[in-house]
Amino acid sequence: MSYLEDDLKMALRRTEPPEDFAKRVLTRANAPAPPEPAWWGRLAVLLRPPRVQWVALSIVASIIIPVAGVQYRKERQLRAEGEKAREQLVFAVRVAGSKLHHVQQKVLEMGRMDTRL
Amino acid sequence: MKIIWSLTICLLVGAAGYAQALDLKNLDRLSAKASDTTDVTLDGSLLKLAAKFLSANDPDQAKIKKLVAELKGIYVKTFEFENEGAYSESDVTAIRSQLKSPGWSRIVTVHSSKDGDNAEVYLNTGGSDGGLAIICANPKQLTVVNIVGKIDLDELSELGGNLGVPKIDIEKEKPKPPKKEDD
Numbered sequence: 001m002s003y004l005e006d007d008l009k010m011a012l013r014r015t016e017p018p019e020d021f022a023k024r025v026l027t028r029a030n031a032p033a034p035p036e037p038a039w040w041g042r043l044a045v046l047l048r049p050p051r052v053q054w055v056a057l058s059i060v061a062s063i064i065i066p067v068a069g070v071q072y073r074k075e076r077q078l079r080a081e082g083e084k085a086r087e088q089l090v091f092a093v094r095v096a097g098s099k100l101h102h103v104q105q106k107v108l109e110m111g112r113m114d115t116r117l
Numbered sequence: 118m119k120i121i122w123s124l125t126i127c128l129l130v131g132a133a134g135y136a137q138a139l140d141l142k143n144l145d146r147l148s149a150k151a152s153d154t155t156d157v158t159l160d161g162s163l164l165k166l167a168a169k170f171l172s173a174n175d176p177d178q179a180k181i182k183k184l185v186a187e188l189k190g191i192y193v194k195t196f197e198f199e200n201e202g203a204y205s206e207s208d209v210t211a212i213r214s215q216l217k218s219p220g221w222s223r224i225v226t227v228h229s230s231k232d233g234d235n236a237e238v239y240l241n242t243g244g245s246d247g248g249l250a251i252i253c254a255n256p257k258q259l260t261v262v263n264i265v266g267k268i269d270l271d272e273l274s275e276l277g278g279n280l281g282v283p284k285i286d287i288e289k290e291k292p293k294p295p296k297k298e299d300d
Contacts, residue, residue, distance in 0.1 A: 029281040077164075085159065085167035092157040092193045093181050096262040097277020099251045103236045104274050 138190050139250060139263045145205050145212045147259065153197040160190045178278055188266035189246055194259075201256035209254055212261055213237075220244050247274075 045053045136161075137164070148154040159167060165186060171182040185191070196204065216223070220243020227236040234255045241248035251262040 005149065009126050010214065029146060043233070070147050081169075082166050082170040086170040088157045089159055089164065089167040089185065089191065090178070090181060091155075091272070092159060092191045092262075093184065093259065093276055095155070095157075095193050095195060095277075096249075097273045097275070098189070098235070099260055099262060100238065100270060100274045101277035103225055103227055103238055103251070104252070106229065106234070106236065107225060110227075 134208070138192060138265050139212060139215050139261075141192060141212065141261055141263065142196050144194050144196070144208060144259075144261065147196045149207065150198060150203045151196040152199045153195075155193065155195040157193040158189065159192070164188055164190060177276070180272065183265075183273050184269065184276065188264060188268060190265035191264075192261075192263040192265075194261045196259045198257050198259075202256075204254075204259055209252060209259070212250075212252060216250055221248075 046052065123208055123246040130233045142293045148156075161231070168185055173176040173179050173182065198204070215221075216239045220238050223237055223239050223241065225236070225238040227234065229235075232255065237250075239250040239252075241250075247267040249262070249264040249268055251260070256279055
């Protein structure tokens with residue numbers, strides 16, 4: 001016989017369960033279900049390390065992410081308003097300046113005409 | 118009683134602060150007749166916000182930033198019309214009548230009968246803030262500018278003359294020397 005067959009026989013040989021095996025199985029099967037833990041008991045499970053770290057992390061993340069999102073949106077809105085206001089300001093200064101410049105030019109032209117006369 | 122006095126003082130202070138911004142609402146109805154309308158209203162807070170967004174690296178924007186630092190408001194209304202006579206003299210008179218109030222003085226009036234251009238420049242030197250108003254009217258265009266606050270007119274005019282156009286130094290044409298007559 002080869003070693004392989006010996007090994008297989010050893011591995012597949014019939015073994016008897018311990019004497020109290022059947023009794024233990026029956027006892028566990030007939031035992032009443034453990035009482036449902038109260039809600040605080042279930043909550044307390046979360047506070048046992050290492051879960052507490054993950055819970056704390058998720059609470060912090062659930063606060064920070066929405067706040068950061070709102071802040072980002074506000075910042076973007078302010079930026080858009082600022083850009084628009086800047087364009088309006090440049091335009092307004094351009095119009096005001098060009099009109100004033102136009103008036104100055106007219107006055108200068110008239111001054112020149114007066115001196116020519 | 119104290120509350121009534123405080124409210125009265127607040128109202129008076131508010132009115133005094135706002136007094137230098139002209140009421141241009143009567144011009145709003147012209148936008149229905151105009152082919153092009155521009156309405157810029159930049160009050161104190163919006164002006165400050167706009168100034169924050171002006172780039173210090175851009176020379177024109179840097180000049181504007183410096184120019185508007187002490188301003189409290191800029192209001193511009195322009196109307197362009199397809200046809201002449203779309204607005205009446207009374208529309209302009211309503212603005213002019215506000216500029217007759219104490220503090221305002223007309224510094225320039227230009228009237229060109231050739232192209233129908235009328236321009237008036239008013240300065241407010243009475244209040245602590247100062248201010249400027251420009252009314253430019255020609256048959257097909259009406260522009261009203263009101264600036265509240267201290268402003269350098271030369272800088273403003275320079276910006277109006279140069280904005281968006283690079284400065285080019287063009288050498289003035291030298292007068293030709295008179296030709297020598299041959300003997």
